[in-house]
Amino acid sequence: MTDLARPAILLVDDEEMIVTSIKSFLAVETDYHLLAYTSPLTALQDLEARITTIDLAISDYLMPEMDGISFLADVKRKFPLAPRILLTGYADKGNAIQAINRVGLYQYIEKPWNNDDLRLVIHNGLEKAALLRQLEEKVHEVERVHKELNDVQREILRVFV
Amino acid sequence: MLQDHTPAFYMIDLTSRNGPTARRMQPEKMASLGLLIAGLAHEINTPLGAIHSNNDTIARSITRIGQLLDREASLDPAERRMAEGRLIEVIRELCQNTLVATERLNSIVGSLKTFIHRDEAGFRKADIHPGIDSTLTIVQHRLTDRIRVEKRYGSVPAVECHPDRLNQVFMNLLVNASQAIADEGVITIETFRKGSLIGVSIADTGVGIPEENLPRIFDPGFTTKGVGVGTGLGLSICYQIVEEHRGRIEVSSGASGTTFTIVLPIARRAR
Numbered sequence: 001m002t003d004l005a006r007p008a009i010l011l012v013d014d015e016e017m018i019v020t021s022i023k024s025f026l027a028v029e030t031d032y033h034l035l036a037y038t039s040p041l042t043a044l045q046d047l048e049a050r051i052t053t054i055d056l057a058i059s060d061y062l063m064p065e066m067d068g069i070s071f072l073a074d075v076k077r078k079f080p081l082a083p084r085i086l087l088t089g090y091a092d093k094g095n096a097i098q099a100i101n102r103v104g105l106y107q108y109i110e111k112p113w114n115n116d117d118l119r120l121v122i123h124n125g126l127e128k129a130a131l132l133r134q135l136e137e138k139v140h141e142v143e144r145v146h147k148e149l150n151d152v153q154r155e156i157l158r159v160f161v
Numbered sequence: 162m163l164q165d166h167t168p169a170f171y172m173i174d175l176t177s178r179n180g181p182t183a184r185r186m187q188p189e190k191m192a193s194l195g196l197l198i199a200g201l202a203h204e205i206n207t208p209l210g211a212i213h214s215n216n217d218t219i220a221r222s223i224t225r226i227g228q229l230l231d232r233e234a235s236l237d238p239a240e241r242r243m244a245e246g247r248l249i250e251v252i253r254e255l256c257q258n259t260l261v262a263t264e265r266l267n268s269i270v271g272s273l274k275t276f277i278h279r280d281e282a283g284f285r286k287a288d289i290h291p292g293i294d295s296t297l298t299i300v301q302h303r304l305t306d307r308i309r310v311e312k313r314y315g316s317v318p319a320v321e322c323h324p325d326r327l328n329q330v331f332m333n334l335l336v337n338a339s340q341a342i343a344d345e346g347v348i349t350i351e352t353f354r355k356g357s358l359i360g361v362s363i364a365d366t367g368v369g370i371p372e373e374n375l376p377r378i379f380d381p382g383f384t385t386k387g388v389g390v391g392t393g394l395g396l397s398i399c400y401q402i403v404e405e406h407r408g409r410i411e412v413s414s415g416a417s418g419t420t421f422t423i424v425l426p427i428a429r430r431a432r
Contacts, residue, residue: 015211017262018210021211021218024254089202089207115214
């Protein structure tokens, strides 16, 4: 996480009114740094150019340009550790759940959603991402130490044998 | 009306090896009711979701403003004013957003009303060409430079019709035609007279309708456009309006595009 205090959250929904609702709620109740888009294609363009990470991504499912599952798959390629949340309307729930199971999304939220649930899902997702990141750091640390030990061992063998 | 009258429209399949064939179809309206409701539920859930969330956020903002007022004495006045200003701005924006959402709900209900409403009062003798032209003006922004419209108006007498409702049919067909054309193409509008009937055909050079979808295109709720683009009501509304005029609507579709033809009686005699 680049800024521990202000996690960066990506939100994409082709409906302006949904983006406005969620943006306003998060602005009042949290201090997340929100990157909101009504076009998944524009969002992907901006993500390609982005240097700092995205900590979590939320996407609508049915959008004219591309569906939310494909969009979140693209987000994963760029930011593999960011949990991905799908927003779905009732009609596409069955399809959405199948897709979630196939590509392994973190959560799905149904419209109309409850703001407290939304906040909790985001919070838990960020916590999970932070833990994963710590774990990854520890793994790197262990690998580094392991390599150092190997080098020392080789040196000892070279000197004494 | 429906019970003593077999709804008549014809599917003409131009892709068939044995040349064009026409089949008489019965609309399977009941089967698609579920689809219609599912589509509507999704359509409604978007504005409903926004309104639900907006109301909650507005309530939270008001609570926060109340808290700021309670702690007035212990707060830096400039900081307090800024926090309040930010919250009031949120409330203002969400009220506007809720208005947009309720307007959306209104238009969904409006299209449902049109769907079930049969209006006998608005029938009069009218020329169809001005109706087509004014509808073209409305959809012009969708056509832009990529679609050329070719008018081939024939010598057509005034028909007994409900002009606004007929325009709705033209509108739906023209919008569909423009959506069927991916890049550049032509929409041809032709009018003609055949004895006691007049006809209007709207042809596009678009992608065509897959054969397996042809029997379902007039079913309420059937759409391939994806939720948010189409409600799946457009063609079933067209069907209903044409039926109200005691006319029929025909479709032919193949690799080179789709043609919808509306045939209406010049005089709408009581049955």
